[in-house]
Amino acid sequence: MARMTGAEIVANTLKTAGIRHVFGIVSIHNMPIVDAISRIDGIDMVTCRNEQSATHMADGYARATGQLGVALASTGPGTTNVVTGLYESAYASSRTLVITGQAETTFYGKGKGYVHEAENQKAMLQTVAQHVASPRYIEEVATQFKDLIRDVCSARPQPGAMEIPIDLQYAETEAGDLTVEFPAPFGADAESLTQAIDAIAGARKRVILAGGGVGKADASEALAALAEKLDAPVITTPNGKGALRDDHPLLMGPVLLSRPILQAVQDADLMIAVGTRFQAGVAGGQVAMPMPKMVHIDADPRNINLNYRPEVGVVGDAKLALKAIAEADIESGDAQYKEQLLGLAGQSKSGMRDRLGPDQAGILDVFSRYMDRDAYFVRDNTLPGYHWGNGLLPIFKPGGYIFPTSGAIGPGLPLGIGVAIATGVKTFCMHGDGGFMFHVGELSTAAQYQAPVVIVVFNDGGYGVLRGLQVNQFDGRFSETDLSTPDFVKLAESMGLTGLHADTVDGFAEQVEKAMGIEGPVLIELNVRNMQPISGVIPPPKD
Known part of the structure; x- marks a missing residue:
């Protein structure tokens, strides 16, 4: 020994x-x-x-x-x-x-x-x-x-x-034996699975809500198989993006907070929620929404009955539970209700895009061209992330869309570098200029290890999210949200990265194409101060 x-x-x-x-x-x-x-x-x-x-x-x-x-x-x-x-x-x-x-x-x-x-x-x-x-x-x-x-x-x-x-x-x-034996996924008990199957079989108007736990359990294929067997539309949480490929015909996406969709979901006979704890969100409003009867599947027993009380709680690995349910003799659901929900999802996304305005919609389209099955997209908590990252950016695999779940400002850059080093795949990292400065020193880390990350800094001269929150809360007033920002291109170059700049959507498209062909880390500063703001967003100070 x-x-x-x-x-x-x-x-x-x-x-x-x-x-x-x-x-x-x-x-x-x-x-x-x-x-x-x-x-x-x-x-x-x-x-x-x-x-x-x-x-x-x-x-x-x-x-x-x-x-x-x-x-x-x-x-x-x-x-x-x-x-x-x-x-x-x-x-x-x-x-x-x-x-x-x-x-x-x-x-x-x-x-x-x-x-x-x-x-x-x-x-x-x-x-x-x-x-x-x-x-x-x-x-x-x-x-x-x-x-x-x-x-x-x-x-x-x-x-x-x-x-x-x-x-x-x-x-x-x-030393002894240093082998680590990882625990095997644990299956749910037979009684709760039987109750879940009975509840699903007894419903016709069904909808599935998929959270981040689907990807963590490697359950995407099992989710797709169950959704297709039930012919049930699938809503995801933002953390659940990629649980179904973006081009799957049953995918609705993270649209639950759309009022018409929420109302239609309330008409469902049953919601099958898997791998989500129903985060309360800002002010706790997301746990006050009325929900239909529910089967809730989660690996953590603490999440069952945490924010909603389901008809049936299933504690166990999502992949094993979804497979067991899919093997049961259950008929497909109400096709008319499915088409209603999918239609509402399409309308919701169309409305989201219209509210973006031509500039932000164009930026979304530039990113979308590169979001194939191998791509990773990491974002910080930014206005574009909320307004089109969550709802409109196409993601084709679990784990392909990563952001600070806690709502923190700043972790985007180091999260993105970690993803790029782990995968060796070109990784987009989208940041606001304010949050970017929290971990700006890690540009040196990205350069030292030649991490394949494309960092896009949306420069609006401050904390754009907080400007809007202050205006809504304090009778139109906002303060301490405007920031003096460095020349991000020179800053990147001084730390060993390639630095690029764009002022227009067309210019941004050209710089992204250039960045994707460069080995190692690249920073693109995107000046959005003179672009048309997203509808309802407080405009940043002009140049």
């Missing part, structure tokens, strides 16, 4: 778990782990400029691949930086794992002023992570780490973290 240091146990366990990249920053309290990773074939360290960014990159990696995304930080200030990234990962049900250091075991908890001392670090991490491991003896490192990885990847994914005292990283022990 081989002897290894604690750091080597961590690195070798990551290798057995299939990890190919670790995002992080080297520090005095994680140097042994960085060194151990550097000596293992097949794992590359991606050095970031901030631990929050590293955690977002690990999150993007996890969402795009369905695998574990790993970030490495250092104790104390380095770990405080990861909290926002873990917060976002929890919202997004992401398989994100943070590894960090801790003071020597002989000093931990003594309050003696040890460098980067963090007495309550574990408690802090527990506020944003489902499982936090904190070994006190070298013999505990392997077992706790393997258990943590399994837990992060079980059922509905949730982030986890492990703090490892620096003396345990250097200490040696017998």
Whole structure:
């Protein structure tokens, strides 16, 4: 049996778990782990400029691949930086794992002023992570780490973290078996499946609501098979985009909040909701909407009855549950009702496009030309994201559309870099100029590792979303939302990227075509200040 240091146990366990990249920053309290990773074939360290960014990159990696995304930080200030990234990962049900250091075991908890001392670090991490491991003896490192990885990847994914005292990283022990056995998907109990099948068979006017859990369970084919068997239209949540290919004839898309569609859905005999917790949204209004009778399928029992009380709750893996239901003897549904819903979805999308105006509609069309089955689109929380990213941008695979689920401003850039590094595929990253500055230092990371990301910064001179919120709330007043912005092209070039600029839709189309032919990262600054604004949006200040 081989002897290894604690750091080597961590690195070798990551290798057995299939990890190919670790995002992080080297520090005095994680140097042994960085060194151990550097000596293992097949794992590359991606050095970031901030631990929050590293955690977002690990999150993007996890969402795009369905695998574990790993970030490495250092104790104390380095770990405080990861909290926002873990917060976002929890919202997004992401398989994100943070590894960090801790003071020597002989000093931990003594309050003696040890460098980067963090007495309550574990408690802090527990506020944003489902499982936090904190070994006190070298013999505990392997077992706790393997258990943590399994837990992060079980059922509905949730982030986890492990703090490892620096003396345990250097200490040696017998390594033992470091193989990580990932948990198998668990099926729902037979009784709840039978009840669900009976409820579906007893309904004629049916509609399916697919959330982000469909993609995480690799259940897209099973969803398509059930929808086709029932001849039932499929609404998605924004996180559920890509659960069905955009060209599938039964796809309605994320249109539930359209008033005519919501009213028509209320007339359904039954909604089959799968992989969604019905997020409350701004002001909680999205859990006050009347809903029809419901079968709710989710891997997390806490989501059943959380915001809506279904007729039947099915706790289990979405793929297994959908397959079991599709195998039952159930007749197809009401064709007239299906056509009504699909028609309303078409009208809703047409109305969305009309409200965009010619400039934003043209920008949407430019992006859409490149959204084939291999493309990834990452966006920050921006006006275009809300107005056409969610509802109109075509997505052809689960995980192909990624955004900050928590509503945070800023994570888009590191999420996009993580996706690009994970997949090696050209990745669009759409940002507003305000949120972009949160993690602007990661342009250097993108350049250093030649991440194939095309970053598009919509420059409207400030926080456009917040301008609108303030105007609606404060009798037309807005304040502290206009920003002084740099020359983004020169900024990108100074950090080793190709920088491009566009002022018109035609110019943007030319620059995107050019960017798609360039290896490595590209930034396109799109000046939208003089473009026609989206209907109802407060115009930005003119140049």
